[in-house]
Amino acid sequence: MKHRTGLRRRFLSPVMACLLLCGCVGQGTPPPRTVTTAGAGLLSGVERHVSDVLQQVLTGDTAARRMYGQWLAETGDTEKAREVLTPVAEKGDIRAQYQLGLLLAGKNCAGTRQGAEDWMRRSATGGLPAAQRTLGDWLTKGCGIPADPGAALGWYRKAAEQGDALAQNATGAALSAGRGTARDLSGALVWYRKAAEQGSALAALNLGNAYWTGSGSRANAGVAFAWYALAEKNARPDEGTLRRVAQTMKTRALMLASARGRGLASVSLANHYINNYERPTFRSSPLKDITE
Structure with missing residues (x-):
């Protein structure tokens, strides 16, 4: 029992330090007997969550070990994070494999970069969209591995087909540029729209540019304005x-649409897009699982 208590305290210290540094917990929290503020309530909630996760780590819970490994990595204890994640990854957990791939990618030596690619490929092959997209990024940029635009697009498509908005935008960008495939401007618009409808500001900007220039569709200043307005809103x-950039282009597009008698219709379309595709606003939390 003493061993477990000591283990919890040793685990808790770096994790709570990370939470404080990340700004989830404000400074100057009053003593427990006078706790009345929302910030103090958040502190109490975070402490309870951390304590629960660490207890689950001690009992061998896989999801808890992944979360603990993530916290260790965020506090800079990468070797301990590697020790925690490796056994879980070796058992075939695709989320732990993804986390381990990211962790090793941060190491500046050839051996760990190879290990990073191996773990990321295992996770991507296992079907995790975040890993498929990340592998696509690495193959596009040649980050530690030879660039292969065709293979990159293949991984982007796999993640995009599972609904990953970042991968959907990346697929659209590859099709638009003819990177790893024949150029397909109309196909690019399909993927950009899927991503924009999930709240991707970059995809909305890409759609605005496409309709402004007539790339993959007839040029339409009013439609371009609507997508630029959504991009500005969701940035x-x-x-x-x-x-x-979205603000500047939005102004230009509305001026042209208005000159053609389509100003009010353009504003109405922009409001429709914003009402349906606005990105939900939320406060990011260091407790979020990066694999989701």
Whole structure:
């Protein structure tokens, strides 16, 4: 019993440090007897969740070990994270294989890069969309492995067909550029739209550009305006450049649409897209499983 208590404390310290650094828990939390704020309630909830996960780790729960491995990696204890994740990955858990692939990809030596590719391929072959998309990224950019645009597109398609919005946009981009396949502009629009309808600001921007220039479809300033408006609306805080480009192009598209007597219809279409495809707003949490 003493061993388990000590183990929990040793596990808990780096995890809670990560949560504090990530901003999930604010500083200056009042003593327990005076807890009344929402922030303090969040702290209590996080502590309970961490404690529950660590207890599950001790009992051998696979999902808990993955989460614990993720926390260790986020706090910089990559060797411990590797020790925790490897046994789970070796048993065929595709999520642990994906996490291990990402972990090893951060190591700057040939041996670990090869290991990263091996684990990522095992996860991708097992059907995890995030792994399929990541492998597609690596093969597109030649990150630690030889670039292979055709193979990259194949992995993107697998993830895209499972509904992964990032992979859907990447598939559209590959088809638009003719990267790894014959150029297919109309096919690119299909995948861009699937991603945009899931809230991808980049895909919405790509659609706006396509309708603005007439790439894969007849040029239509009103439709371009609507997609640019959605791109601006769905841009994340870290997508400032994308948001500014969407704003600029939105203005140009509306001016042209209005000059052609389609201003009101364009605004109505933009509102329809925003009402149906706006990205849900939520506060990110360090407790989120990166494999989902």
